[in-house]
Amino acid sequence: MSRPHADELNRLHAEIDHLTTVHRTAAGLAHALTEHLADEPFRLADQLARLLDGELEPDDIPVGET
Numbered sequence: 001m002s003r004p005h006a007d008e009l010n011r012l013h014a015e016i017d018h019l020t021t022v023h024r025t026a027a028g029l030a031h032a033l034t035e036h037l038a039d040e041p042f043r044l045a046d047q048l049a050r051l052l053d054g055e056l057e058p059d060d061i062p063v064g065e066t
Helices: 003-035 041-053
Strands: none
Touching: 003 041
């Protein structure tokens, strides 16, 4: 495999990993939203929407909050 093809393949793998992380984090937020609906629905819904819109990255959401 030529160097440009290997670089593109690595870039695509990195993008797939990133998207997988984003969607797993989104799923966690959606789950937390349903469990804590009475406590803080707007904050969690906002985080989920911002994550899916690309305004937040998975690392922007503290682990204890999902």
